Amino acid sequence: MIDLAALSALRAVDTYGSVSAAAETLGFTPSAVSQQVKRLERQTGVPLLERVGRGVLLTRHGRHLVDEGSRLLADLEQIQSGLHRQVGAVSGRVRLTAFSTAMRGLIAPVASRLLADHPDLGLVLAEREPWDTVDLVASGQTDLGVVHTWGDQPIAVPDHVVPTTIAHDLADVVVHRDHPLAARPSVTPHDLVDEGWIATPEGTICRQWLTRMYDGTGRLPRIAHVSMEFDSHLALVRAGLGIALVPRLGRSPLGDQLVAVPAHDPEPTREVIALHRRSMADSPAVQAVLDALRTA
Numbered sequence: 001m002i003d004l005a006a007l008s009a010l011r012a013v014d015t016y017g018s019v020s021a022a023a024e025t026l027g028f029t030p031s032a033v034s035q036q037v038k039r040l041e042r043q044t045g046v047p048l049l050e051r052v053g054r055g056v057l058l059t060r061h062g063r064h065l066v067d068e069g070s071r072l073l074a075d076l077e078q079i080q081s082g083l084h085r086q087v088g089a090v091s092g093r094v095r096l097t098a099f100s101t102a103m104r105g106l107i108a109p110v111a112s113r114l115l116a117d118h119p120d121l122g123l124v125l126a127e128r129e130p131w132d133t134v135d136l137v138a139s140g141q142t143d144l145g146v147v148h149t150w151g152d153q154p155i156a157v158p159d160h161v162v163p164t165t166i167a168h169d170l171a172d173v174v175v176h177r178d179h180p181l182a183a184r185p186s187v188t189p190h191d192l193v194d195e196g197w198i199a200t201p202e203g204t205i206c207r208q209w210l211t212r213m214y215d216g217t218g219r220l221p222r223i224a225h226v227s228m229e230f231d232s233h234l235a236l237v238r239a240g241l242g243i244a245l246v247p248r249l250g251r252s253p254l255g256d257q258l259v260a261v262p263a264h265d266p267e268p269t270r271e272v273i274a275l276h277r278r279s280m281a282d283s284p285a286v287q288a289v290l291d292a293l294r295t296a
Contacts, residue, residue, distance in 0.1 A: 002043055004076065006036040007069045008140070010048060010058075013037065014066050015139045017055045025141055027124075040065075073140060074160070074279040090288045091120035097133045098125070098146035101230060102272060105250025106167065106296055107146070114292045121285055130155055130205055137161055137275045144289055145275040150209035151266060160278050166293045167272040169249040172260035174237050181243070182259040189213045189265070196224030196242040198233045210245055213266060234258060 012022035013033065023030040041048050048062035058066060098107055103125065111123060128136065130147035137145040138158045148169070149155045157163050173192065175181050181191065193214070199221070200206040210221050224242040227233055231252050233244035238257050245268060246260070254260060274293055280286045 002065075002069070003036070003039055004073065006040040006043075007065070008073065009033050009036040010040055010062065011066050011070060011073075011139060012141055013049065013056060014058050014062070015135065015141060019056065025136075070140070074277065089120070090118040090284045092285050093122040093124055094144060094285050094289055095124045095126070095142040096144045096146070096289065097128050097136050097142040099130055099133070099148060100127050101247055101250030102146045102148070103127055103250070106272070106293060110292045110296045114289065118285075118288055121288065123289075134158075134161070134275065137277060140277070143276065143280060143283075144286060146272065146293070147275060148205065148270045148272050150205055150268070150270045151212065153205070153208060153212065155205070155273075157275065161275050162278055162281065164274045164276075164290060164294075165271055166274050166290070167249070167296070169247050169270045169272055171245050171247040171263070171268040171270070173243055173263050174234060174246045174254065174258055174260050175243045176237055176240055177257055177259050178240075179243070179259075181261055184261055186262045186264055188263065189217050192221075192243070193217050193219045195222065197221050198225045198227060198236045198242045198244040199223050200228060201226050204228075206245070209268065209270075213245075213263075213268065216265075 009022065009026065012026055013019055016022045016025060019033050019037070020030045023033045026033065037049060044061070044065065046061040047059050048065060049056045050059050096107065107125065115121060115123065126142065133142070133145035133147050134155060134157060136142040138161050146166070147155055173181070173187055181187055184191070197210065199210055214221050225236055227236065230244075230246050233246055234252060234254065236242060237244050238255075245263070247270065249272070274290055276286050276290070
């Protein structure tokens with residue numbers, strides 16, 4: 001009999017490319033994950049992993065087991081969700097992964113109330129970038145994901161993952177109070193072509209949108225400094241080192257040194273989306289978390 005917990009561990013190793021990364025995600029030690037994979041190899045009688053450099057890859061047998069076994073795990077998940085729905089039990093552990101501003105501005109404010117309303121429910125929270133979150137939900141490594149998309153730049157979601165819009169968020173151009181733009185009622189990208197930006201790294205969704213904003217100007221945004229966290233953006237703007245495009249969701253207080261100026265043409269709007277696998281659609285626990293996020 002194949003150990004389903006060990007199969008889940010093997011799938012995590014495949015997703016993250018190493019035993020240590022899989023262990024961190026699953027909340028186990030690397031030794032425990034290695035033992036699960038070895039147990040699975042003994043049960044199946046075939047090698048499932050091979051070492052490549054510092055990482056590991058699935059063997060042909062391991063690939064077959066993960067591909068076929070994922071459908072088995074999804075069927076089992078659907079059965080469990082149906083059982084919980086029949087008894088109406090909002091219970092068990094829900095793994096929820098979200099981007100940082102959603103964690104601060106959306107999830108943290110509702111978590112305590114959600115747990116108070118459902119004493120048998122447990123939440124396990126993690127922060128990840130949206131693309132990583134999609135992969136985690138799709139591969140069964142997290143139960144619910146919260147991601148964002150900017151304007152007309154959708155995020156790709158597999159067919160077996162269900163997206164639910166839970167909020168819309170706006171971003172403002174944040175400038176120092178002494179900046180000439182601070183007195184403006186609003187700005188357009190044409191007003192910003194000569195400004196130095198504090199921006200998220202190349203390849204992030206927020207950086208892509210900042211570049212997209214400049215499409216009508218014939219220019220690219222001039223990136224003065226790069227930082228991953230919006231709180232750092234505010235600190236750098238406060239120090240007079242540039243301007244920043246900062247969403248309102250989860251935004252720290254600006255204080256008396258910063259001014260948020262609305263932008264338009266285009267308006268920097270992002271859609272906040274919750275993701276779950278179709279196999280968990282009947283789970284009362286998943287639905288309870290979704291309802292709390294929608295009404296936050």
